[in-house]
Amino acid sequence: MNTTILLLLFAPLAGFLITLFFGKKxxxxxxxxxxxxxxxxxxxxxxxxxxxxxxxxxxxxxxxxDWFSIGNIKINFSFLFDQLSVLWLLFVTGIGSLIHLYSIxxxxxxxxxxxxxxxxxxxxxxxxxxxxxxxLLIMFIGWEGVGLCSYLLxxxxxxxxxxxxxxxxxxxxxxxxxxxxxxGIFILGFHFQTLEFLEIKALLGKxxxxxxxxxxxxxxxxxxxxGKSAQLPLATWLPDAMAGPTPVSALIHAATMVTxxxxxxxxxxxxxxxxxxxxxxxxxxxxxxxxxxxxxGLVQNDIKKVLAYSTVxxxxxxxxxxxxxxxxxxVFHVITHAFFKACLFLGSGSVIxxxxxxxxxxxxGGLRKVMPITFxxxxxxTLAISGIFPFSGFWSKDEILMTAFHANIPLWVIGSIxxxxxxxxxxxxxxxxxxxxxxxxxxxKHHLHESPALITIPLVILAALAAIGGAISLPGNxxxxxxxxxxxxxxxxxxxxxxxxxxxxxxxxGALVGIGIAYAKYLxxxxxxxxxxxxxxxxxxxxxxxxxxxxxMATIVKPIYMISNFAKKYVEKFISKAVIxxxxxxxxxxxxxxxxxxxxxGVYLFAFxxxxxxxxxxxxxxxxx
Amino acid sequence: xxxxxxxxxxxxxxxxxxxxxxxAFGLLYRRNAIIMFMSIEIMLxxxxxxxxxxxSYHEDPSGQVFxxxxxxxxxxxxxxxxAILVSVFRNIGNIDIDNLKNLKG
Numbered sequence: 001m002n003t004t005i006l007l008l009l010f011a012p013l014a015g016f017l018i019t020l021f022f023g024k025k026x027x028x029x030x031x032x033x034x035x036x037x038x039x040x041x042x043x044x045x046x047x048x049x050x051x052x053x054x055x056x057x058x059x060x061x062x063x064x065x066d067w068f069s070i071g072n073i074k075i076n077f078s079f080l081f082d083q084l085s086v087l088w089l090l091f092v093t094g095i096g097s098l099i100h101l102y103s104i105x106x107x108x109x110x111x112x113x114x115x116x117x118x119x120x121x122x123x124x125x126x127x128x129x130x131x132x133x134x135x136l137l138i139m140f141i142g143w144e145g146v147g148l149c150s151y152l153l154x155x156x157x158x159x160x161x162x163x164x165x166x167x168x169x170x171x172x173x174x175x176x177x178x179x180x181x182x183x184g185i186f187i188l189g190f191h192f193q194t195l196e197f198l199e200i201k202a203l204l205g206k207x208x209x210x211x212x213x214x215x216x217x218x219x220x221x222x223x224x225x226x227g228k229s230a231q232l233p234l235a236t237w238l239p240d241a242m243a244g245p246t247p248v249s250a251l252i253h254a255a256t257m258v259t260x261x262x263x264x265x266x267x268x269x270x271x272x273x274x275x276x277x278x279x280x281x282x283x284x285x286x287x288x289x290x291x292x293x294x295x296x297g298l299v300q301n302d303i304k305k306v307l308a309y310s311t312v313x314x315x316x317x318x319x320x321x322x323x324x325x326x327x328x329x330x331v332f333h334v335i336t337h338a339f340f341k342a343c344l345f346l347g348s349g350s351v352i353x354x355x356x357x358x359x360x361x362x363x364x365g366g367l368r369k370v371m372p373i374t375f376x377x378x379x380x381x382t383l384a385i386s387g388i389f390p391f392s393g394f395w396s397k398d399e400i401l402m403t404a405f406h407a408n409i410p411l412w413v414i415g416s417i418x419x420x421x422x423x424x425x426x427x428x429x430x431x432x433x434x435x436x437x438x439x440x441x442x443x444x445k446h447h448l449h450e451s452p453a454l455i456t457i458p459l460v461i462l463a464a465l466a467a468i469g470g471a472i473s474l475p476g477n478x479x480x481x482x483x484x485x486x487x488x489x490x491x492x493x494x495x496x497x498x499x500x501x502x503x504x505x506x507x508x509x510g511a512l513v514g515i516g517i518a519y520a521k522y523l524x525x526x527x528x529x530x531x532x533x534x535x536x537x538x539x540x541x542x543x544x545x546x547x548x549x550x551x552x553m554a555t556i557v558k559p560i561y562m563i564s565n566f567a568k569k570y571v572e573k574f575i576s577k578a579v580i581x582x583x584x585x586x587x588x589x590x591x592x593x594x595x596x597x598x599x600x601x602g603v604y605l606f607a608f609x610x611x612x613x614x615x616x617x618x619x620x621x622x623x624x625x
Numbered sequence: 626x627x628x629x630x631x632x633x634x635x636x637x638x639x640x641x642x643x644x645x646x647x648x649a650f651g652l653l654y655r656r657n658a659i660i661m662f663m664s665i666e667i668m669l670x671x672x673x674x675x676x677x678x679x680x681s682y683h684e685d686p687s688g689q690v691f692x693x694x695x696x697x698x699x700x701x702x703x704x705x706x707x708a709i710l711v712s713v714f715r716n717i718g719n720i721d722i723d724n725l726k727n728l729k730g
Contacts, residue, residue: 599726602656609649 005079008089009128011038014059015121023114029279031159035117039100039124043093050086052485059083061134061198062162072193080197084331084487088131088263091335092256094341096124098458099255102346105249105454106353116156116245123149127256131263135195135212136185139264143181143228146257147174153252154244167239167282173237178226181264184220187213188271200358211274218271218278222285229315232289236548238312242304246349249304252347254311255338262318262334273489274326277293277303283323283407287414290316292546294421298428299543301529302359303348306429311341313418315401320415326403328484331398332473335480336392339469340381341419343462347378350459351433355444361429362528366438373456377436382430384466385424389509394508395470399588403504416510416571423514432529433520439528475500637678644671658710658720669699698700 015038023031053059054378064077079085082430102121103582107113123146130142148171156165189195191209209217227230241253265272267283272279290313297309303357314337321330352359354371384391385397404412438445450456473480519525535543544550596603644667651664673692679690714720 601722601725602653606653609653 002062004045004048005060005081008042008049008093009064009079009125009132011045011319012121012125012128014038015119019114019118019558024117026114027075028108028113029104032100032107035121036097036100036104038121040097042089042124042128043097044088046089046093049081050090051175052081053081053086059620067137067354069078071563072438073189074193075135075137075195077138078134078196079138081132082487083264084263085132087331087335087483088177089128091338092127093124093464094253094340095255095338096120096127096445098461099247099251099342099346101456102250102349102455103245105452106244106349108248109378110245112156116153119149119152119156120251123252123257124155124431127260130260134197134346136188136197137195139267140181140185143224143260144178146252146260147171147178147228147322150174150241150252150257153248154241156245157243160243163243166237166243172238173234174227177224177234179548180222180227181222181224184217184224187220187532188494197267198468199326204270204274207247214271215275215278218268218275219281221264221268221271222278222282224505225264225319228264229261229319230263230289230312231257231285231316231319232292235293235312236552237544239308239545242302242308246304246345248354248401250342250345250349253308254341255509257504258315259334259338262315262322262330262593265319265322266331269327269488272322279323279325281323283320283411286316286319286321286323287404288316289313290320290418291421294418294425295385295540296545297425298421299529299535299539300425301361301532303361303364303433304359306361307341307344307348308423310344310425312420312421313539314341314385314569317397317418321400321403321531324403324407324411325422325489326400327488328478328481329396329403330475331484332480333396335472336384336396336466336469337557337606339392339462340384340391340466343377343381343459343466344385345375346459346462347381350374350455353451353455354448355440356447358440358444358570359526361432363434363440363444364433364438365440366434367448368434371450373450373459377456377459378434379430380463380531381466382426384469386426387419387507389508390470391467392465392471394504395473397502398507399473399475401507402500405503416507419507420514423511424518427515427518431518435523436526444595521545523525525621529590634678634682637674641671641675641678641701644668644674652727658713658722661722662706662710666699666703669695 015035019026019031019035026034049060059080062079062081064079067075067077069075100117103116104121107116110116124151126142126145127143130146132138133139133142150168151171155164156169157163185195187209188200191213192203194203195202210513227234238253238258242249244253293309293312293316297306297313300306301310314333318330318333318337321333322329351364351367351374352369354367355364355373356412358364380391384393387394401412401415401419404415412441438448470480532543541547596607648664648666648668648671650663651667654708655661655664665678671697676688676692676695710720713725717724
C-alpha cells in the first residue's frame with residue numbers, strides 16, 4: 001500500500017520536473033504523453049486504493065516525514081486516505097487524465113506546450129496534497145499550490161496584458177480568502193495544540209475552546225472556502241479566470257480546484273456541525289451566489305463566460321447543501337458537476353478550436369452538423385446540468401433542492417429559480433452555438449471541422465459519465481451515502497414519498513420551462529443577442545455583472561490607491577527626510593567632536609579627572625540626598 | 626597598642642585626601658613627565674595610606690595585603706614608565722609631555 005501511495009503522490013511531481021526541465025528537448029508530443037501518463041499513474045493508484053477502502057479496509061494514515069514542532073504542536077508531512085479523500089482523488093485524477101489527454105491535441109499549436117503540461121502536473125500534485133493531507137497545514141500547502149498553478153495557467157498566454165491582469169486578480173482574491181483560512185488554522189492550532197483532522201475531531205467534545213471562538217474559526221475557514229470556490233463576495237475572479245486555455249478552465253476552474261472550498265468544509269464537517277449559525281451563513285451565501293451568478297449567466301455572450309457563471313452558480317448550490325449539513329449531497333453534486341462541467345468546457349474548447357479562437361456566441365451557430373460528436377456530448381451534459389431525468393445532474397440537484405425544501409422554504413425557492421435560470425442559459429448556449437445558420441465569416445465557415453480523436457474521446461467519456469453518474473446516489477438506495485457514512489454525523493435520510501416525487505416533478509417542470517423559454521426565443525424567433533453597446537435596463541445591469549467589479553473598484557481599490565498615493569507623496573518624503581537628517585546631524589556632530597581628540601595628554605588627563613570627580617559628586621553627593 | 630587611638634582615623638582620611646589632591650593637581654599642572662610620575666606615586670600612596678588606616682581600624686589584615694600588592698605593581702609600573710621616558714628623552718631630547726602630541730594616531 002505504501003508504494004501505491006508514494007507513486008500516487010509523486011508521479012505528477014516527477015511529471016512536472018521532467019516536462020519542466022526536459023520538455024523542450026523531448027518535444028511537444030512526448031512531453032504531453034509524459035504529463036498525461038503521470039496523472040494516469042496517479043489515477044490507477046487511486047483506483048487501487050479506492051477498491052481497498054471500498055472493500056472495507058481500514059483508513060490509512062501515511063506519514064512521509066517529520067516537518068517541525070512548536071511547543072506541543074507536531075506537524076508532519078502525513079496523508080490521510082479515507083473514504084472522502086480517496087473519492088475526491090478518484091475524480092480529480094480521473095478527470096485530470098482525460099483533460100491532459102485532451103490538451104495534447106488542444107495545445108499542440110502552442111510553442112510552450114511542455115510548460116503547459118508541467119504546470120498541469122504541478123497542479124495535480126498540489127491538488128493531491130490538498131485532498132490527501134492529514135492536517136490543516138498540508139492542506140494549506142496544497143491550497144496555496146493550486147492557487148499558484150491557477151495563477152500560472154490563467155496567465156499562460158502572458159503576452160496579453162488582460163490575461164495577466166486576470167491572473168493577478170484571481171491570485172489576489174484568493175489571497176483574501178487564504179488570510180481567513182490561515183486565521184482559522186491559527187485559532188484551531190492554538191486551542192487544540194494539533195492540526196490533524198482526526199485529532200481535532202476527537203478533541204472537539206472536550207471544551208477546549210469557547211463556542212464563540214469556535215464560530216469565529218469556522219467563519220474564517222468559510223471565508224477561505226469562499227475565496228477558493230468563488231462565492232460572493234469573492235466570486236468575481238472566476239469569470240475572469242476564463243482567460244486561461246480552455247483545458248485549464250475545465251480542470252481547475254470547473255471540476256477540481258474550485259471545489260476545494262467544498263472539500264475543506266466537508267473535511268471539517270465535525271466543526272461546522274457545532275456552529276449552526278455559521279452553517280446558516282454558508283447556506284445563505286451559497287443561495288445568493290447561486291441566483292446572482294445564474295442571473296448574470298443569462299445574458300453573457302462569451303461561451304466560456306456563460307459556463308464560468310454557471311460554475312459559480314453550481315458552486316453556490318453546493319454551498320447551500322453544505323450549509324444545510326447535507327455534506328454527502330454536496331459531494332454528490334461536486335462529482336456530477338465535475339463530469340458535466342468538464343465535458344461542457346472541453347466541448348466549448350472544441351468549438352473554439354474549430355473556430356480558431358472565436359468565443360462570442362453571436363458569431364457561432366449551426367455547428368450541429370459539422371461537429372456532431374461535440375454537439376451530442378455537450379447536449380448530454382447540458383441536459384444533465386439542467387436537471388433533466390435521468391441524467392446525473394437531475395439526481396444531485398434534486399437532492400440539494402429536496403434538502404433545502406425540508407430545511408428552509410425560501411432557500412428552496414431561490415435554489416429552484418437558479419435551476420430554472422440554469423436550464424435557460426444552458427439551452428441558450430446550445431441554441432446559439434449549434435442551431436440555426438452559421439454567423440461567422442466565410443473563412444471560418446470554410447475551416448469548420450470536427451475535432452480530432454484526442455479531443456473527442458475525453459468528451460465522449462465525460463458525457464457518458466455525465467449521463468450515468470447519478471447512479472452512485474439514487475434516492476432511496478444511495479451507494480454514496482453509505483460509502484461516506486463513517487465520516488458524517490448520522491441524520492435521517494429523506495424518504496422517497498409522495499412529497500419527494502412532487503418536488504422532482506416541480507424541478508423537472510421548472511427546467512422544462514427554462515428550456516422552453518430558450519427554445520422560443522433563440523430557436524423559434526432566431527433572436528441573436530444585441531451588441532454590447534445596445535443593451536439597456538435590467539439587461540445592462542446583468543451584463544455588467546451587477547457592477548460588482550465597479551463597486552469593488554470604487555470602494556476598495558480606489559481608496560487603497562488614494563492611501564498609497566498619499567503615503568508616496570507625504571509619508572515617504574517625511575520618512576526619507578528624517579532618516580537623511582539624522583545621518584547629517586550625526587556627521588556634523590562628529591566633525592565638531594573630533595577636535596576634542598587632539599593628542600594633548602594634559603587635556604585628556606584634565607577631562608579624565610574632572611569626569612571622575614563629576615561622577616563621584618553625582619554618586620555620593622547628589623544622589624545620596 | 627594601636628596608633629590610631631593617638632591620632633584618630635579622621636586625620637588619616639584628611640591626610641590621604643590631601644595627598645591625593647596634591648597628586649592630582651600635580652598631574653594636571655606640571656608638564657614634566659618625571660614630576661607627573663611622582664604625582665601619580667603620591668596618589669597611589671595616598672590610597673595605600675587609606676587602605677592601611679582602614680585595615681588597622683577594622684582590625685582586618687587583608688587591607689595591608691592589598692597595599693603590598695599595590696606597591697609591587699607600582700614598582701613594576703615605574704620601571705616600565707621610566708624606561709619609556711628614557712627612550713622618549715633619547716629620541717626628542719626632553720620629556721615635556723606637550724611634545725608627545727605627535728604620538729596621536
